[in-house]
Amino acid sequence: MKVFAFLAEPASYTVDRNLRVYVPMGIDYCYLLGDSEAKNTGGEGKKDVLADLSKWRQWCYMRRVLKEYDTVIFNGYTGLSFFMLFVLNVWYSKSIGIDSDTQYREPVGLFKRWIKRMYLSIVFGNKHIYGLAGGSYTHKDLFRKFGMAQERVLLMPMVVDNVHFDNKEYKQKKTDIMRFVYVGRLIECKNIDFMIRAFLVYHQKYANSELHIVGKGTLDEMLKNRYASCGSIFWDGPKYGNDLLDVYRQNHVLVLPSTYEPWGLVVNEAMSAGMPVLVSNEVGAHYDLVDGNDTGFVFDAYDEQALVNVMEQISSVDTYKKCSDNAYKFMHNYWNYSLYRRCLEEFINKTA
DSSP, X not given: OOEEEEESOOBHHHHHHIIIIIHHXXXXXXXXXXXXXXXXXXTTOOOOBGGGSOHHHHHHHHHHHHHHOSEXXXXXXXXHHHHHHHHHHHHHOOEEEEEEOOOOOOOSXXXXXXXXXXXXXXXXXXXXXXXXXXXXXXXXXXXXXXXXXXXXXXXXXXXXXXXXXXXXXGGGXXXXXXXXXXXXXXXXXXXXXXXXXXXXXXXXXXXXXXXXXXXXXXXXXXXXXXXXXXXXXXXXXXXXXXXXXXXXXXXXXXXXXXXXXXXXXXXXXXXXXXXXXXXXXXXXXXXXXXXXXXXXXXXXXXOHHHHHHXXXXXXXXXXXXXXXXXXXXXXXXXXXXXHHHHHHHHHHHHHO
16 A cells, blocks of 8 residues: 655654654655745655646646555645645545644635535545544544545544653652743734733732743734733743753743644643643644643633633642643653554555
C-alpha cells in the first residue's frame, strides 16, 4: 500500500511528526506552502512545494500522485489545490483522507450556510473521501454533520513531540509564586485583553502571582501601553526552540482564552511539560485533553469571572499537583505518536 500526503507547511510540529511517523512508515509527502514562521526542516531534506509550481504543473503533479499511489492524505478541504485533486480523482477513484483540525461550526449567514452545506455534502458524500479528524468530538462532527458516513470518519489526533517538551522535574516546581503563562499570537481572537482583566481581579486576592505573555502580534503595542503600570504582567516576546522549553519549565499554568481556536497545540506542549491548563470552551483541544481528565479547567470565553474562578481553583496546591501529574501522564502515556500511528494504520488498512 503506497501512501502520499499533501501537507500544509513545514511547521515544527509537522516536521517532527513526519520524521517520527511518516518517514518510518514509508509515507511520501510534499507541502502545499513552503514557508512557516516556526519552520523546522532539520533532518527532513528538501521537499516539493506545490505553491512553487504553475497551476498546470500542479495538475500534472497530482495526476502523477493519483496514478502511482493507492491512498492520499490531504491537509484541509478548501482551496484550488484540493479542488483539483478532488476532480482528478473522478477518474482514478483513489481513497483520499482529509486531515482537518476544524471544529464543526454552522456559518452565521443563511447564504454562506447554504453554500458551505452544498459544497461539503458533495465532497464528504463521496464514497472515496474519508475524514481524518484532529479530535474525537466536534472535529468528527464536522464530517458527520455535513454528510459523511460514520464509518469513513476516523480520529487522526493532533499531536506534538511529547519527548521534546518533557520536563521530568515538573514535580519539583515551587509554587510560592504562581506563574500563569499565555503562549501564542497577540491577535483579537486570542482574547488577551479578557485574560489580563481576569488575572488582575485574581491578583487582588492572590498577590504572589504573575502573568507572563509569550508571543507577538498586531495587538502587541496597544496591550503593552494599556497595562504598562501593571508590575505583575510580563511581556516576554516570542520564544522558539530551547527558549520555549524554558517557558514551560519556568511557569506553572498555561492559559489559552481564545474565542476561536480549532485546536491549540500549545495545550499539548504545556501538558507534555507537566503543566495544568486553563482553556476556554472555544479551544478545540479541551474536548480530548481536558474534559474529564483532571488536567486543568475549561471556562466560558466570554465570562471573566469564570476564568477568575478556575485560576483560584488551580491555585490550591493539591489541585495544582493533581492536574500537573495527570497532564504529564495523559500526554506521555496516551496522546502521543504511538496513538497517531495506530490511527494512521487504521485508516490505511480501511482503504486497502
